[in-house]
Every structure is written in structure tokens, then in C-alpha cells.
Amino acid sequence: MMEWIDYTFFLRPYAPTPLRLPMISISDLRFRYSQGGFALHVPQLEVESGERVAIIGPSGSGKTTLLNLVAGIRSPQSGRVITNQMDLSELADSSRRDFRIRNIGLVFQEFELLEYLNVLDNILLPYRINGSLELNKKVRQRAAELAEMMGIGDKVSRNVRRLSQGEKQRVAVCRALLAEPPLLLAVEPTGNLDPTNKDKVLDILVEYADSKGSTLVTVTHDHDLLSRFQRIIDFKQFYDLDPKPEAAPSKAP
Amino acid sequence: MKDTLYLAWRYLAHHRIKTAILVGSLTLITFLPVGLNVIVGQSARELTARAEATPLLIGAKGSPLELALNSLYFESDTPELTTYSEAVRIEESGLAKPIPLYVRFQSRESPIVGTTLEYFDFRGLEIASGRRMAVLGECVLGSRVAASMGVGPGDTVISSPESVFDLAGVYPLKMQVVGVLEPSYTADDGAIFVDLKTTWVIQGLVHGHQDMDAPEAAAGVLKREGDTITANASVVQYNEITPDNVDSFHFHGGMSGYPISAIIAVPHDQKSGTILMGRYEADDEVSQIVQPATVMNELLGTILTIREFVVAALLLVAIATLATAALVFLLSLRLRRREIDTMSKIGGSRLSIGTLLASEIVAVLVAGVLLAGLLTLLTVQFGEELIRALLLG
Structure with a gap:
């Protein structure tokens, strides 16, 4: 008899579990790009719920790729990646996207804001591009509160092109936090910021993670920031410059 | 749906010059053959109406x-x-x-x-x-x-x-x-x-002209032969007809x-x-x-043949314009690759992203066609006055 798997639990509001189940659980993960370059092999890696982890390592060692695998943006050739109790490689593309927009807040080094939108519309973007999130008055109010909290409350109507680098990254962080995700993945979130803004943005991310019990995983090259994290993973251990072909190359989902 | 339409609107409004050029080109290329047809039709009616009223x-x-x-x-x-x-x-x-x-x-x-x-x-x-x-x-x-x-x-x-x-x-x-x-x-x-x-x-x-028998005209008389008088150019000719000189x-x-x-x-x-x-x-x-109607119909036959050529040329221009518009959209997609990637990464659904991109194209096309329709309506409404002004002006 066929067994139906209930994948809908990830659509329920997130509540940190007292059992401290791992937010990310990776076992025997293997991945390489079709055009080659490097191969990623992660035999075992776990990140607890509510943990703050920094990932360091040389450029091109696969740090960002790992975050993409955790977020379900890419699928591994072999092994398992369980994110918030969900094996994303078993989900269809549309379900992976729905999962991602509800459970994962992504922050990029280059901010990746939409230049034709103002600050508020950029913050609200996740609610406009996926029908599984409903944009209502409460969400708008939360967006306004987040902007206020980030010190850009007076600039919500301003086009993002007219913001400073620090302000742009704060808008990007607001966008990532709006859906109140249990997992925050940040790729060099402070890479383009001056020291003042660097601290400010990191403070925001850490404070949010602590207050909501969210997990924060950050890829960084900035060793001055490492003291703010509970655990540091050096990626050198997972990096193979001369990979042997073991499985079919990956394609973007 | 309304959220993606909103984003499409924001994009078009932000790139308003590009949007205006695209909409303007599509409007013109849609309107020109239709408008030409309407104007030629109305001109033909205008020309033949007077010809037909003249037996x-x-x-x-x-x-x-x-x-x-x-x-x-x-x-x-x-x-x-x-x-x-x-x-x-x-x-x-x-x-x-x-x-x-x-x-x-x-x-x-x-x-x-x-x-x-x-x-x-x-x-x-x-x-x-x-x-x-x-x-x-x-x-x-x-x-x-x-x-x-x-x-x-x-x-x-x-x-x-x-x-x-x-x-x-x-x-x-x-x-x-x-x-x-x-x-x-x-x-x-x-x-x-x-x-x-x-x-x-x-x-x-x-x-x-002045009375040749009057004394003041005598100097201008060259010869008198019975009722025939030959005068030189000094005799005053009237260049206005008044009650005083009308009898002359x-x-x-x-x-x-x-x-x-x-x-x-x-x-x-x-x-x-x-x-x-x-x-x-x-x-x-x-x-x-x-029969004026026959003559004008022959003339219109020539005009209508010319119209066929013009419409054919306009259709070629329309194809070129649409190809250019398609190229603009494709280039625009390439330029927006990063934006599309960002939306995908943060979890935007394929349907929403596709709808967003498609609705921008559809909005431009619909705006172009609607404006062309409006221009056609205006031509139907005011074309006759325009034609009178052009033909009879």
C-alpha cells in the first residue's frame, strides 16, 4: 500500500522546538558543478536550531554552494541534506520554493535589491512573488516595524538606488526577516560595508536570531567577526581541488 | 496575481521612457494601417459624395x-x-x-x-x-x-x-x-x-471706362470713325464697379x-x-x-491601389517593429537575469516570476493596441473634419 508523505508541515508557523533538533543535518553530501572546478564532499555536518555558525575558507571552496544546497537552490548528486526536518531533494521545485520562502531568509553580499522598487516594496518582495505567503495588513505593519527597527523607517518610500550601501544591506536584511524564518543564511553579508555598518548589520542579524531562536549560518572572510558566532566551520576540510568523477554533474533546479 | 501585476507596473513605470517608446511604436504600427484604411475610406466617401451630387x-x-x-x-x-x-x-x-x-x-x-x-x-x-x-x-x-x-x-x-x-x-x-x-x-x-x-x-x-464724349477724355481720343472711337492708354479704366460707373x-x-x-x-x-x-x-x-461620379471612381481606384501598396509596406514595417520589440524584450530579460535569479533564490514561484515578466510584455502590447484603438476611434469621429481640412483646406 502506498504511503502518503505529509510535506505540508513546513507551511505551519515556525515555533522553536525545545528538543533542539538539528536545523541542518548533512550526511555524505557530494556535489560538483558540470563545468568542473571543485568537488564538495561533506561526510557529516549538523547545525543545531538557534545556533550561530560562521563558515570560513578560501574563495571557491564551495561555502556558498553549501548554503545553496541547504536552501534547496541546488540538489546534491548524492548524500542527504535535511533542512528543518525536510529533505529538500525529495520535493518538487515548486515545493522547494515554497519551503524556502517560508523557512529560509537569504542575505547576499551584493544586496540583490530590485532597483525599480522603493524600500518598502523591496522588503515586501517575498510576499509578492510566491502565493503561499499572503500579503496583508499585518505583514505590512511588520515590514514597517522592521524598517523602523533597522533605522530606515523614514526612507520606506525612497527608491533603493538612493540609499547608502549600509542602508541597502539593511533593506536586504529586512526582506530576509519579514517571513520570520527559522533559518537565516547569509553570504558575506558585511562584505561591502564600512566598519560601522558592518557591526550594525551583524548586530541586527544576531539580535534577530537570538530573539526568535533562529539559526544563523554565515559565510564570511572577515575574521574580525568570528567572535560573534558560537561555532566556526573551516571549509578546507570539505574541499577537493582534483575531484574524481563519482556521480552525474549537478544541474540547477 | 495582483501582486505580480503591481511589480510589473512598478517596473514599467520605473523604465518609463523605454516603455513609452515601445508602446508608441506598437501604437503607431497598429494604428497606421487601420487609420489609413479609415481615412482613405472617408476621403473616398467625401470625394464621391460631391461627384455623385453632380449629375x-x-x-x-x-x-x-x-x-x-x-x-x-x-x-x-x-x-x-x-x-x-x-x-x-x-x-x-x-x-x-x-x-x-x-x-x-x-x-x-x-x-x-x-x-x-x-x-x-x-x-x-x-x-x-x-x-x-x-x-x-x-x-x-x-x-x-x-x-x-x-x-x-x-x-x-x-x-x-x-x-x-x-x-x-x-x-x-x-x-x-x-x-x-x-x-x-x-x-x-x-x-x-x-x-x-x-x-x-x-x-x-x-x-x-470714362465717357469718351466727355471733355476730359478728349485728349485721349486718337481717332473717331462713326461710332468707333480709338483712344490711347491715358483713358481711365475702372477697377471697381460702383453705382456711379456701373452703367459704363x-x-x-x-x-x-x-x-x-x-x-x-x-x-x-x-x-x-x-x-x-x-x-x-x-x-x-x-x-x-x-459623369463626375465615374471620373472620381476611376481616380479613387488609383488611390485605392496605392493604398494597397502602402498597407503592404506598413505590414512589413509592422513585422520589423514587432521583431525589434521582441529583441528589446529578450535583451531586457538578459539584463534582468540577476533579478530573476534573486527572486528564484529567495523562493519566488516560477508562476509568479513568469507572470511578472509576461504581464510586462502583455501590458505594453495591450497599451499599444488600446491606444491604437483610441486613435482609430478619434479618426472615425474627427477624420472627416481632418479630411475636409486637408482636401479642401
């Missing part, structure tokens, strides 16, 4: 098109001239009522139409102010001429010489405006109407030999019209009779 035209043998254009729209060069005797001949045939026309002279840019009062009844022209012309030297203005010249009853207009170097030819004649016509939205609005004899005065065939105007020779450009023949019935046309079939006949 028969008679003039000297020559170009039927020139005869029709000159007599119906007061356009084109003056056709070969016939004589007033042709009008007398039609009258005496008892087959039709002749309305002679002499369309040759101008006052500034406006044609002076020499005719009889029957022309006003035939065309249904009503007087808006003043009265119809009653004596030599009076004129009635079409509504557009009166407006453009800023003259009315009590004012005067002066005929223009045919050529500044024609010293022995046509002299300017100052004419008294006695009436202005109601607008008829035809070529009549742009014409100055005078009695046929007044056009002959303009031409110098009928003239008035006189014909030299018989009126039947005086020139006219055409005759509108209004047959008493269809049979009379057919008989009248038959009379002009003879090989030695020096005049021609034409």
Missing part, C-alpha cells in the same frame, strides 16, 4: 479629371475653356438645366467662381449673413474664406492678377462683399462666388462667344440625361460630357 459636367474636350476636379472642388488647373454658347445650347435642347461655371481667377489663394444664382439652389447653399449677389462686381464668400480673410458684408476683396508680368492681361478688380454662406463642409466653403459676367470683367472682356460697363462682341470652364447640366429626368450624353458622342464634337 453631368460639360466642358471643352480634354482631361475629364481636370474638368471634374476644377468644377467640383475648384482645384487643379483651369481645363480647356468652352463658351457660353454651350450653355445656351443645353438650355435650348430642353433636356437639362445648365449652370455655367467659370473657375479661373483667384483672390489671394481662394478661387473665384463665376456662376449664376441657380448654383446656390443646386448645391443647397444658404446665406448666413447679407444677401446673394445682385449686380456686377458683387460677391458672396464661402464661410471658410470669410473667416480666413476676416471679411464680411460691406467689405471688399480684390482679384489677383494671373501673372505680375501680364501687363496687358487681367487687372485686379475690387469686389463688394454682399453675403457670406453658411458652412457646407464642401469646396464651396473655400470659394468666392460672383456672377459669371463679373469674371468676364476680371478677364477684361467686359469693361468700363459694356460687352465687346456677343456674350455667346465668352469663355466658361464648365457647365453643370441637371437633366430633367434620366431619359433626358441619356439623350444629352448621346449628343456629345459625335466624333466632330468639340465638347465633352462626363
Whole structure:
């Protein structure tokens, strides 16, 4: 008899579990790009719920790729990646996207804001591009509160092109936090910021993670920031410059 | 759906110049063939309506098109001239009522139409102010001429010489405006109407000068032979007809030999019209009779053929424009690759992202087509006035 798997639990509001189940659980993960370059092999890696982890390592060692695998943006050739109790490689593309927009807040080094939108519309973007999130008055109010909290409350109507680098990254962080995700993945979130803004943005991310019990995983090259994290993973251990072909190359989902 | 439409709107509004160019190009390329069709159709109706309201035209043998254009729209060069005797001949045939026309002279840019009062009844022209012309030297203005010249009853207009170097030819004649016509939205609005004899005065065939028996004219008399007096150029010729000098105007020779450009023949019935046309079939006949509707339909046939070519050319331009628009959209997609990637990464659904991109294209296309539709409606609504302004302006 066929067994139906209930994948809908990830659509329920997130509540940190007292059992401290791992937010990310990776076992025997293997991945390489079709055009080659490097191969990623992660035999075992776990990140607890509510943990703050920094990932360091040389450029091109696969740090960002790992975050993409955790977020379900890419699928591994072999092994398992369980994110918030969900094996994303078993989900269809549309379900992976729905999962991602509800459970994962992504922050990029280059901010990746939409230049034709103002600050508020950029913050609200996740609610406009996926029908599984409903944009209502409460969400708008939360967006306004987040902007206020980030010190850009007076600039919500301003086009993002007219913001400073620090302000742009704060808008990007607001966008990532709006859906109140249990997992925050940040790729060099402070890479383009001056020291003042660097601290400010990191403070925001850490404070949010602590207050909501969210997990924060950050890829960084900035060793001055490492003291703010509970655990540091050096990626050198997972990096193979001369990979042997073991499985079919990956394609973007 | 409304959220993706909102994002599409924000994108289009942000890139408003690009959007305006795309919408403008699509509007024009959609509107041009349709608008051209409407305008040509309306022009055809406008041209044929007056031609169909004019049963028969008679003039000297020559170009039927020139005869029709000159007599119906007061356009084109003056056709070969016939004589007033042709009008007398039609009258005496008892087959039709002749309305002679002499369309040759101008006052500034406006044609002076020499005719009889029957022309006003035939065309249904009503007087808006003043009265119809009653004596030599009076004129009635079409509504557009009166407006453009800023003259009315009590004012005067002066005929223009045919050529500044024609010293022995046509002299300017100052004419008294006695009436202005109601607008008829035809070529009549742009014409100055005078009695046929007044056009002959303009031409110098009928003239008035000082009394040669008066003592002050004696110095100009060269020779007297019975009733014939030969005078030199010092004799004063009148260039304005007034109550004081109107009696001095006189014909030299018989009126039947005086020139006219055409005759509108209004047959008493269809049979009379057919008989009248038959009379002009003879090989030695020096005049021609034409049915204006037939002549104009031939002209329109040529215009419609040209339209086919123009529409075909526009369709090619439309294909090129659409290809360019498609290229712009594709390039735009390439430029927005990063934005699309970002939306995908943060969890945007394929449907939403696809809808966002498609709705921008659809919005541009729909805006272009709607604007073209609006322009077409405006053309249908106001095209006739535009055509009148262009054709009759």
C-alpha cells in the first residue's frame, strides 16, 4: 500500500522546538558543478536550531554552494541534506520554493535589491512573488516595524538606488526577516560595508536570531567577526581541488 | 496575481521612457494601417459624395479629371475653356438645366467662381449673413474664406492678377462683399462666388471706362470713325464697379462667344440625361460630357491601389517593429537575469516570476493596441473634419 508523505508541515508557523533538533543535518553530501572546478564532499555536518555558525575558507571552496544546497537552490548528486526536518531533494521545485520562502531568509553580499522598487516594496518582495505567503495588513505593519527597527523607517518610500550601501544591506536584511524564518543564511553579508555598518548589520542579524531562536549560518572572510558566532566551520576540510568523477554533474533546479 | 501585476507596473513605470517608446511604436504600427484604411475610406466617401451630387459636367474636350476636379472642388488647373454658347445650347435642347461655371481667377489663394444664382439652389447653399449677389462686381464668400480673410458684408476683396508680368492681361478688380454662406463642409466653403459676367470683367472682356464724349477724355481720343472711337492708354479704366460707373460697363462682341470652364447640366429626368450624353458622342464634337461620379471612381481606384501598396509596406514595417520589440524584450530579460535569479533564490514561484515578466510584455502590447484603438476611434469621429481640412483646406 502506498504511503502518503505529509510535506505540508513546513507551511505551519515556525515555533522553536525545545528538543533542539538539528536545523541542518548533512550526511555524505557530494556535489560538483558540470563545468568542473571543485568537488564538495561533506561526510557529516549538523547545525543545531538557534545556533550561530560562521563558515570560513578560501574563495571557491564551495561555502556558498553549501548554503545553496541547504536552501534547496541546488540538489546534491548524492548524500542527504535535511533542512528543518525536510529533505529538500525529495520535493518538487515548486515545493522547494515554497519551503524556502517560508523557512529560509537569504542575505547576499551584493544586496540583490530590485532597483525599480522603493524600500518598502523591496522588503515586501517575498510576499509578492510566491502565493503561499499572503500579503496583508499585518505583514505590512511588520515590514514597517522592521524598517523602523533597522533605522530606515523614514526612507520606506525612497527608491533603493538612493540609499547608502549600509542602508541597502539593511533593506536586504529586512526582506530576509519579514517571513520570520527559522533559518537565516547569509553570504558575506558585511562584505561591502564600512566598519560601522558592518557591526550594525551583524548586530541586527544576531539580535534577530537570538530573539526568535533562529539559526544563523554565515559565510564570511572577515575574521574580525568570528567572535560573534558560537561555532566556526573551516571549509578546507570539505574541499577537493582534483575531484574524481563519482556521480552525474549537478544541474540547477 | 495582483501582486505580480503591481511589480510589473512598478517596473514599467520605473523604465518609463523605454516603455513609452515601445508602446508608441506598437501604437503607431497598429494604428497606421487601420487609420489609413479609415481615412482613405472617408476621403473616398467625401470625394464621391460631391461627384455623385453632380449629375453631368460639360466642358471643352480634354482631361475629364481636370474638368471634374476644377468644377467640383475648384482645384487643379483651369481645363480647356468652352463658351457660353454651350450653355445656351443645353438650355435650348430642353433636356437639362445648365449652370455655367467659370473657375479661373483667384483672390489671394481662394478661387473665384463665376456662376449664376441657380448654383446656390443646386448645391443647397444658404446665406448666413447679407444677401446673394445682385449686380456686377458683387460677391458672396464661402464661410471658410470669410473667416480666413476676416471679411464680411460691406467689405471688399480684390482679384489677383494671373501673372505680375501680364501687363496687358487681367487687372485686379475690387469686389463688394454682399453675403457670406453658411458652412457646407464642401469646396464651396473655400470659394468666392460672383456672377459669371463679373469674371468676364476680371478677364477684361467686359469693361468700363470714362465717357469718351466727355471733355476730359478728349485728349485721349486718337481717332473717331462713326461710332468707333480709338483712344490711347491715358483713358481711365475702372477697377471697381460702383453705382456711379456701373452703367459704363459694356460687352465687346456677343456674350455667346465668352469663355466658361464648365457647365453643370441637371437633366430633367434620366431619359433626358441619356439623350444629352448621346449628343456629345459625335466624333466632330468639340465638347465633352462626363459623369463626375465615374471620373472620381476611376481616380479613387488609383488611390485605392496605392493604398494597397502602402498597407503592404506598413505590414512589413509592422513585422520589423514587432521583431525589434521582441529583441528589446529578450535583451531586457538578459539584463534582468540577476533579478530573476534573486527572486528564484529567495523562493519566488516560477508562476509568479513568469507572470511578472509576461504581464510586462502583455501590458505594453495591450497599451499599444488600446491606444491604437483610441486613435482609430478619434479618426472615425474627427477624420472627416481632418479630411475636409486637408482636401479642401
